[in-house]
Amino acid sequence: MSTTLDLQGIEKRYGATRAVAGVDLSVAPGELVALLGPSGCGKTTTLRMVAGFVEPTAGRILMGGADITRMPPHKRNAGMVFQSYALFPHLSVADNIAFGLRRRAVPRAEIAARVARMVSLLQLDGLEQRLPRQLSGGQQQRVAVGRALVINPAVLLLDEPFSNLDALLRDSTRIEMRRLQTTLGLTTLFVTHDQAEAMAISDRIAVMHRGRIEQIGTPREIYDRPATRFVAGFIGRANLFDAPEEAGLRLAPAEPGAAACWLLRPEAVTLDLAPPEGPNAVAGTVEVVSFLGTGTHVSLRLPSGRILLAEGPAAWADRFRPGSPATARWDRAALVAIRAA
Amino acid sequence: MTSLRSGLGWALLAVSALAFVYILGPLAVIVAASFGDTGYIAFPPEGFSLRSYRAALTDIRYVGGFFISLRLAATVAFLSLVVGTLAAVALTRLDFPGRSFLEAFFLSPLILPTLVIAVALTLFFANTPLLPGGMPRLVAGHLLVGVPLVLRVMLPVLRRVDRSVEEAAQNLGASPVMAFILVTLPALRPGLFAAAALAFIFSFDEVEMALFIGSAREAPLTVVLYGAAQMQFDPTVAAVSSLLIMLAGTLMLLRQAFVRP
Numbered sequence: 001m002s003t004t005l006d007l008q009g010i011e012k013r014y015g016a017t018r019a020v021a022g023v024d025l026s027v028a029p030g031e032l033v034a035l036l037g038p039s040g041c042g043k044t045t046t047l048r049m050v051a052g053f054v055e056p057t058a059g060r061i062l063m064g065g066a067d068i069t070r071m072p073p074h075k076r077n078a079g080m081v082f083q084s085y086a087l088f089p090h091l092s093v094a095d096n097i098a099f100g101l102r103r104r105a106v107p108r109a110e111i112a113a114r115v116a117r118m119v120s121l122l123q124l125d126g127l128e129q130r131l132p133r134q135l136s137g138g139q140q141q142r143v144a145v146g147r148a149l150v151i152n153p154a155v156l157l158l159d160e161p162f163s164n165l166d167a168l169l170r171d172s173t174r175i176e177m178r179r180l181q182t183t184l185g186l187t188t189l190f191v192t193h194d195q196a197e198a199m200a201i202s203d204r205i206a207v208m209h210r211g212r213i214e215q216i217g218t219p220r221e222i223y224d225r226p227a228t229r230f231v232a233g234f235i236g237r238a239n240l241f242d243a244p245e246e247a248g249l250r251l252a253p254a255e256p257g258a259a260a261c262w263l264l265r266p267e268a269v270t271l272d273l274a275p276p277e278g279p280n281a282v283a284g285t286v287e288v289v290s291f292l293g294t295g296t297h298v299s300l301r302l303p304s305g306r307i308l309l310a311e312g313p314a315a316w317a318d319r320f321r322p323g324s325p326a327t328a329r330w331d332r333a334a335l336v337a338i339r340a341a
Numbered sequence: 342m343t344s345l346r347s348g349l350g351w352a353l354l355a356v357s358a359l360a361f362v363y364i365l366g367p368l369a370v371i372v373a374a375s376f377g378d379t380g381y382i383a384f385p386p387e388g389f390s391l392r393s394y395r396a397a398l399t400d401i402r403y404v405g406g407f408f409i410s411l412r413l414a415a416t417v418a419f420l421s422l423v424v425g426t427l428a429a430v431a432l433t434r435l436d437f438p439g440r441s442f443l444e445a446f447f448l449s450p451l452i453l454p455t456l457v458i459a460v461a462l463t464l465f466f467a468n469t470p471l472l473p474g475g476m477p478r479l480v481a482g483h484l485l486v487g488v489p490l491v492l493r494v495m496l497p498v499l500r501r502v503d504r505s506v507e508e509a510a511q512n513l514g515a516s517p518v519m520a521f522i523l524v525t526l527p528a529l530r531p532g533l534f535a536a537a538a539l540a541f542i543f544s545f546d547e548v549e550m551a552l553f554i555g556s557a558r559e560a561p562l563t564v565v566l567y568g569a570a571q572m573q574f575d576p577t578v579a580a581v582s583s584l585l586i587m588l589a590g591t592l593m594l595l596r597q598a599f600v601r602p
Contacts, residue, residue, distance in 0.1 A: 053508055073511040074520075086509035090527040099523075103514030151513060 002029040002185045003064035003154045005050065010059035012045050019045045021211035022059070027155075030185040032178070033216075034198035037208035038234070044159060046208070047191045051157055052076050063154055074103070079153030083160040085144040087132040093143050094119070094128040100151035118146040121180075138169050145177065149184070156181065158190040162197060174201050195235050199223070207231045229338055232263045239264040239309055240338075259337035268334035269310035271298060271319075271326045281329045284308060291317040300328055368586055375579035382574050393576035394584075402569075403581050406562035410545050413476065413561055417483040417544035418537045424484070425491025425536065426529075430521075432492075433499040444496070451489045458485055459553040466554060475556030482550040487540035494539060498532035531599070538596055542589065 005027040012020040020042040027033045035043035048054040050061055052073030061069045068076055079100075088096050097118050101111045119128055122142040132140055141161065148156060161177070162170045178201040181188050192198050198205050199219040206216040207230075215227040226232035232240060241262040276283050284300040287307065296316035300308045308328055320326055370384050378388025397403050432444050450458065462482050472478045502525055510520035548563040555564060562581070569578050 051508075051512060053511075072517075073508070074514050074516050076512075077514075078512065080509070080512045082505050082509055084503065084505055086503065086505040088506060088510070088524055099510065099515075100513035103519070147509075147513065 002187055004029055004062070005155050005187050005189065006060075006062040006065075007046070007050070008060045008062070010046065010049060010061065011057045012042070012049060012054060013057045018211050020049070020056075023208075023211075023213055025206055025213065025216070027187050027189060029187055030182070031203045032181055032188040032190060032201060034190045034192055034202040034205045035208055036192055036195060036198040036205050036234075038193060041208040042211040043191045043193075043208045047157055047159055047189060050155070050189060051078055051080050077151070077154045078157055079148030079151055079155075080157040081141075081144050081148050081159065081161040083163060085132075085140050085164070087140060087143055087147075089132055092129050092131060093124060093135070096132065096143055097146045097150050099147060104151065114150055118150045122146045137165055138173065141165060141173065145180070149180070149186075154187070156186045156188040158188065158192075160192055161190075163192075163194070170197075177201065199235075207234060209234075225336065226263060226338060229261050232261075232336075232338055237266050237309055237311070239266065239269070259339060261338050263336040263338055264308075264330060264334060266297070266309040266311040268330050269308065269312075269328050270330065271300070271310050271312060271316065271328055273319075273325070274327060276327045276329070280332050280335070281327060282308070283325060283327045286320045286322055286324050286326050289317055289320055289322060296320075298326075300326060371579050372583045372586060375576055375583040377576050377579075380575065382576055382579055393580035396575075396577045397580040397584065400577065402560075402565050403562065403577070406560055406565035409559050410561040410563065413479065413483070414541045414545040416480050417487045418541035420480070420484055421487030421491045421540040422533060422537045425488045425540075426495050426533065428488070429492050429495035429499050433496060444492075447492055448489050450485045451493065454549075455486065455547060456549045458482065459549040462550065463553045474554075475559055479551060479555045479561075482554055483544045483547060486543055486547075490539045490543055491536040494536035495529070495532055498529060502528055534599060535596065538592060542592070 005025075007023050007025040010020055010023045011018065023042070023046055025033065035046055037043050045054055049056050052068075052071060056069060059069070060067055063076070063078070088099065091099065094115055097115045098111050101114060106114070115128075119125060122145060124139065124142055124146065127135065127139060132143065135143065141164070144161070158177075162174050165173055174197060180186075181201075190198070190202065199222075202219060204216060204218055205222050206213045207222060208214065209228075209230045215222060215231045217225075222231060223235055226235060229240060232238050241264070243262075282302055284302045286298060287301045288297075288299040290297040291314065293314065296312055296314055298310045298312065298316060298320055300310060302308055310328060373386050374382050374384045375393055376389050376391070377383050377386035378390040378392065379386075428447060432440060432447075459482070462478070462485075466472070466474070466478055472481055506528070507520045507525050510524040511517060515523055545561075546563060548567055551561050551564045552567065555561065560568075562585075566578060566581055569575075569581075
């Protein structure tokens with residue numbers, strides 16, 4: 001049931017612009033890989049090429065080793081959950097879910113059984129005869145998922161499936177989605193612009209920028225060791241420095257070899273009121289204090305004029321006030337050299 | 342709000358009332374006159390009788406003309422719907438050079454007076470007898486306007502259709518044609534109904550082309566009425582007109598009931 005998905009040198013050109021500029025990606029059986037990036041980075045075009053709605057200008061797409069690059073969408077056996085859900089408005093919940101089975105000429109009795117199983121799996125019991133417009137957003141999303149899963153797809157394609165849900169529902173839904181995906185062992189490609197969402201449920205994340213994959217790795221690798229300045233800035237909050245000396249930072253001993261820039265995560269920065277001594281410390285003026293319940297975000301204005309972000313315990317909200325002085329310190333190991341621009 | 346209601350609100354009400362009288366007034370006159378008890382059309386009507394209705398419904402020219410018109414309008418509506426919808430699908434789905442020019446070209450018969458089309462077609466068919474005379478030529482003539490009418494309704498409807506729903510159908514195993522039939526067509530139904538109704542009403546009410554290129558033996562109701570109104574202006578004409586107004590009214594009510602805005 002579960003298969004590999006391979007993209008080899010996939011490209012999509014529209015006239016002179018390259019929406020996707022050479023993407024190589026291998027998804028292992030049962031693995032969930034997120035395509036993460038800002039709008040216009042080519043992630044949706046890539047997903048649509050896998051679904052068959054967009055024909056690649058160059059490259060090959062393999063599903064379970066078989067070349068499907070030129071195969072029409074309806075022969076691909078890839079279940080897709082659309083951002084808008086794209087439910088069939090004139091069909092009931094049960095008929096929406098049964099749609100793919102009917103196209104496959106599955107016997108009537110088996111359709112009924114599989115639809116019933118999907119309905120109970122997604123907790124849609126009692127809603128079978130409702131029309132999509134009579135459902136809440138969360139219920140519509142579950143129908144869209146059920147419709148894609150019931151056909152036992154070789155790969156599952158998710159196009160921003162949580163972005164139309166409100167924040168509370170989004171968290172529980174993505175956990176549920178991940179549970180289903182691991183239980184069924186489905187090879188999954190997941191498009192999102194939300195880095196927290198990608199980190200929460202992905203085995204690996206491919207960060208896309210300007211039609212290319214900038215970095216691919218586990219959420220941990222991407223967050224701790226970003227390969228490029230773009231990845232460092234896009235994933236999580238970041239302090240990025242072009243040179244160690246910038247902003248009066250003394251980063252002795254200087255790391256040998258050239259780095260394009262330096263990354264210091266806000267949570268690695270601690271604040272206190274003692275004067276700075278030695279390297280990896282700098283004094284500044286507190287500018288903004290945001291109390292977030294679980295912690296506090298502080299922006300520190302350095303003498304050079306630039307801002308240093310720090311994240312610390314909730315107690316910081318009492319200790320630091322806008323306008324008061326503070327000293328930022330960090331562990332030398334927390335400063336990450338980024339090789340590529 | 343209050344000032345709007347007192348000033349602009351009353352002005353708006355007055356203009357609306359005027360418009361209603363202007364549009365419905367002549368119709369009211371005809372309907373009222375049809376109930377008159379005189380041998381000629383009179384307004385205000387003198388007496389009350391259904392005599393002219395009995396005359397209209399037993400006169401073979403009117404009844405026959407009605408069924409000829411019905412057949413004509415149904416044929417025109419059906420063919421316009423098929424050709425117009427397919428053209429609208431092509432114009433909204435395919436990207437080819439000259440697409441917007443073609444769209445404007447297809448819609449252009451709507452800005453021509455039908456009399457001009459009627460004269461042009463008379464000359465055209467006189468030189469090139471492409472179609473057998475009478476009904477086939479009249480249907481072809483009506484299609485020149487019926488197809489653009491359907492096109493004008495269906496173009497915006499098709500542009501509004503959510504394409505991802507059709508993609509979802511393909512993703513689940515429906516071929517492009519099946520996806521269109523199973524998923525897009527049901528979504529187009531209200532638009533198709535409205536487009537067919539427009540083409541039907543146009544064909545049913547049209548008189549110039551029917552006079553010029555239709556055959557005298559198969560005269561649609563409009564031509565019969567036109568002749569009768571010129572010859573003897575009796576209340577039967579008013580009764581037939583009233584029946585047509587009621588038919589159109591009923592169709593409009595049905596449309597309101599079936600097509601949600």
